[in-house]
Amino acid sequence: METALENLSKEDLLKMVSSMSKENELLHQERDILSQERDYLKAQVEMLQRMQFGQKRERFEGDPNQTFLPFHAEPAEAEQQLELIKEKIEYVRQRPNHKGRAKLPAHLPVEEIEIHPEGDLSEMVCIGQEITEELECEPAKFYIKRYIRYKYAAKNRDGVSIAELPERVIDKGIAGPSLLAMILVGKYQDHLPLYRQKQIFARENIQIPSSTIEGWTRQALEKLEPLYEQLVFDTKAQGYLQVDETPIKVLDSDKKGAAHQGYYWVYHSPLDKTVLFDYNPSRGGHVPTPMLDNFKGYLQTDGYAAYEKFGKKKDITHLACWAHARREFEKGLQNDPERAKKALLMIQDLYKVDRKAKEEKLSPDMIRELRLKESLPIINDMGKWIFREIKNTLPKSQIGKAMAYAYTRWDMLSEYLRDGNLQINNNLIENAIRPVALGRKNWLFAGSHEAAQRSAMIYSFFAICKKHEVNPFLWLKHTLMNIASINHKNIKELYPQNFKKSTDM
Template sequence: MVKEHQKLQFDYQYLQQQLSELKRMIFGSKSERFVASDIEQLDLFVEQLEISDIKHESIEITYKREKKAEEKQQPIRSSIPSHLPRIEEIIEPAEISPNSKKIGEEVTEILEYNPSSIFVRRIVRPKYIVQEDTKIVIGALPSLPIPKGNAGAGLLSHIMVSKFVHHLPFYRQQQIFKSQHLDISRATLCNWFNATTKLLEPLYDTLQKELLQSNYLQIDESPIGVQDTSKKGKLHMGYHWVHHAPLERLVLFKYAPSRSKNVPEELLQEYNGTIQTDGYSGYTNLNTKGTITLLACMAHARRYFEKALNEDAFRASYVLEQIQKLYAIERKARKRESSAEQRKRYRKSYAVPILDSLESWLKAQVLEVLPKSAIGKAIGYTLKLWDKLKRYTIDGRYEIDNNLVENTIRPLALGRKNYLFSGSHRAAQKAAMLYSLFASCKINNIDPYCWLKDVLENIQEHKANRLHELLPNHWKILKGINVAD
């Protein structure tokens, strides 16, 4: 009878946990930021009073307060950027005598907008005949992205950026073009997309080779629905495997039909270095030729405790406070613009003692909680990955979490809400190509349109052994662009 009661109690707690998680997903805040209560914050500075020593007395207090009339604040208008071009418009008074003398002027600046203009680039190349040898000469045609095509580099760049940076599917772009009296079929847009990705494929391969030369990578994966001819009426669930090299400022999206460990094994077959991932077991025991060191993500561990707050606020809050201290150390080092060696020493002095204390606390608490409860899962997950979680302290180049690579996935998540799925496995990989290049532009603070337009205009004449110069992290140096980090 006692066992049955315990089982019913456990089932009740489990259902309560599931209900709480469902409410949180539907109605709750998506922020993972933890804010301790006022009492806990006070305890950092003063000794906690014993509850038994406090005498409670009820006192009724009445008073009148005069509410001060609030002065109406005038709205503050933001200044108009000085770099924007100005079109001056002078308005003279309707009635002005010839003897009037100008004593000044009032200037009003208003932001205006003209829809993007589409124009035809007409290239005229006169032909000449050289009478001495009867030879006809003509000027060389500039490099065109699509030979014998009628789409220029600017238009192609606008279409690609609109879809993969601003998340506008081709059918919406088609409607926008129609409003500008230009009828471009969906088939034409798809053909231009295929031609553009074919032109960029060697650069994508160069990006992959350079990224794999980094000795520190962050990896994550994100699902994408794909139409599969073998599954009529159903979508196949494929995955974009995202790789981020923080030191080289490069991002690589790689599409695969599955989430099998064979995917990272194939890509990382010759890799030597450190990879940082979440707790997915597919990264453990990779059968590769190189030596790989694994780091875990503190943000993923923190999420488990954040979910356990409603069930066990005391234990969950304690762990979240300790993790909050670890992140405060990282923010301080970043604010000081510390070098990798300085950050390593700083972590050894301040982060390692917190981690050692937290490890002992977790090992003691895991014996006192139900394994399948929310707090039990949080502690179990964290202890299972503990060696990998604290390994970031051995090298100042490593990050405490995988958030940088997760940030590069956001454009994919936003685009997925708009175009819903890819038309084929091949189209998904072509999309991965553009996501890679545009994400690399973003972390290098480069305008993706300017970069792609320049690349499409020059890539065909660029030497194959110097293609790396067109990658975003090298391109801004080649062009002499001074971009602040």
């Protein structure tokens, strides 16, 4: 070997050394790539383990010594159990009243029951009273509202006079506005599928076919279409919108035996506290165009790419969501706890500033001044830290993804400092979407694309009811009774927030 090397020229030796160096460099690169892949896969496994809340199935192994059913207790044991029950009942009767109970609502009607001592009281004088109150209720009360219209005829003239029926929600239908309101609130607010409500009717010996209840629901929702169209128009004119989307299964599918994955696109106006649900079969970037094409103002979204083209428009200021950025860093606690914790603490400080503003009930101008004084330095420090650290992180690691998420949206994450009316995150719209997620667990899907859009209407108004602390049943009953007869110029009076104003007066 040494002789062979001695016979090589200097140039050949240099080429050999260069070739070996390249091979070593390639080996190092391969090791780095394998190391990155290993760290990435390790982080993925840790995240999946973290997301796993419980076992997929439960096992049960019977005890071979278990007594077979049926079985009965021994007579002596049964007698002993009766004595224990007797003692328990005596204890419950004699137990003193709880002295720390909450006050009962003052607006409820009161049924008074007077109880006098037994025996002859003629020689006694009443010296006072002791009052004990209980909160009671009655189940839903069903009754028949019967309109009796008398006919009148003139004695010496032809013709008959009869009064007109009041406006009815369903023409020639037997369901009144209160019943329809109860059904819709039950399904879309309290997440009771129609078949469960049918069972409630049956307990009161009221047998209503499922098809009839479904028809009532559809026709009642159709009555709300003019009010919903006005809400769409007013939402387009807002100057600050938060936008998000959530999935909904729809049975109307081109694929046999499968449900279609549709989406509710949700638009929330934090200033007016209004919410608009709009259904679309697609999640494509073209869907928000009818709502946002002429939009001007502040647009706050998560990281979904569909909103980027709107955010780049000249008349739109695009805001990102600190809650989404925080979630990315929270996922990185398993992968890189030191840097993830540092980022989370800085984000926590930003939320402390906004919490302080809320607790002190500051005006928007004062909130802006407070943020510029206390939040801006935190954002600047965090931005510099991410700029330094992102170079030393693996792009595929969770901490690398979290830093990249924040780094690419840094200007949008900082935009909320501009105005005290702007929110630090998108949580308000996520709270408005939550009833849909709860509903999905109960009624599972919509029967058609048209049914999904009708559901979007009632979800919109019930979300507004919640934000304005309006009783959805009272609002819906009032609206169903008046929407057909109201002047179209005054239709905004039927908005939940305006219903609250009228009831407060």
